[in-house]
Amino acid sequence: xxxxxxxxxYHVTQVGNEVSFNCKQTLGHDTMYWxxxxxxxxxxxxxxxxxxxLIVNETVPRRFSPQSSDKAHLNLRIKSVEPEDSAVxxxxxxxxxxxxxxxxxxxxL
Amino acid sequence: GxxxxxxxxxxxxxxxENAELQCNFSSTATRxxxxxxxxxxxxxxxxxxxxxTKHTGRLTSTTVxxxxxxxxxxxxxxxxxxxxxxxxxATGGNNKLTFGQGTVLSVIP
Numbered sequence: 001x002x003x004x005x006x007x008x009x010y011h012v013t014q015v016g017n018e019v020s021f022n023c024k025q026t027l028g029h030d031t032m033y034w035x036x037x038x039x040x041x042x043x044x045x046x047x048x049x050x051x052x053x054l055i056v057n058e059t060v061p062r063r064f065s066p067q068s069s070d071k072a073h074l075n076l077r078i079k080s081v082e083p084e085d086s087a088v089x090x091x092x093x094x095x096x097x098x099x100x101x102x103x104x105x106x107x108x109l
Numbered sequence: 110g111x112x113x114x115x116x117x118x119x120x121x122x123x124x125x126e127n128a129e130l131q132c133n134f135s136s137t138a139t140r141x142x143x144x145x146x147x148x149x150x151x152x153x154x155x156x157x158x159x160x161x162t163k164h165t166g167r168l169t170s171t172t173v174x175x176x177x178x179x180x181x182x183x184x185x186x187x188x189x190x191x192x193x194x195x196x197x198x199a200t201g202g203n204n205k206l207t208f209g210q211g212t213v214l215s216v217i218p
């Protein structure tokens with residue numbers, strides 16, 4: 001049963017545009033995350049948020065920024081996308097074990 | 110930095126055979142979490158345990174934290190088990206996950 005929701009499923013855009021991805025969890029967890037899965041399928045953490053406080057930012061370019069209105073929502077904004085941003089972006093939440101959303105596939109032309 | 114190594118990279122089994130997937134990690138982990146990912150699909154959490162052995166259905170996860178290794182045993186494999194199995198170690202107070210490259214399992218009739 002899905003409890004971490006992401007929109008959109010897919011997004012195609014051009015270099016230099018701004019994009020925003022949404023994530024919502026209904027599990028009541030305190031911590032949410034964004035991961036990036038590249039073309040080699042390796043998953044790497046980008047951000048984690050705990051009660052609206054940024055805990056981890058793993059050398060992510062400054063054009064990426066997480067945005068949270070409450071502990072159930074963590075959105076990801078990318079200003080001025082670049083070709084290497086093409087990937088699947090996965091949102092997760094946890095209270096111990098992590099649960100993932102279905103992902104948003106971004107293609108930058 | 111923190112690393113997670115999975116082996117084998119790929120595995121082909123005949124239906125009904127057992128599989129043993131290995132995971133070694135480079136630093137102290139609070140727990141290991143195993144995921145399953147179908148081609149083009151989202152991550153499904155399989156098992157998560159800090160140490161010892163945990164079972165669910167045909168899956169058994171064993172984590173030996175002191176030796177920085179873990180394994181996932183799949184008994185009586187089925188064709189529908191085909192996909193990528195990812196091992197991730199959780200570290201830090203925010204349970205940040207560091208993923209391995211995955212094992213691609215193919216179960217054939």
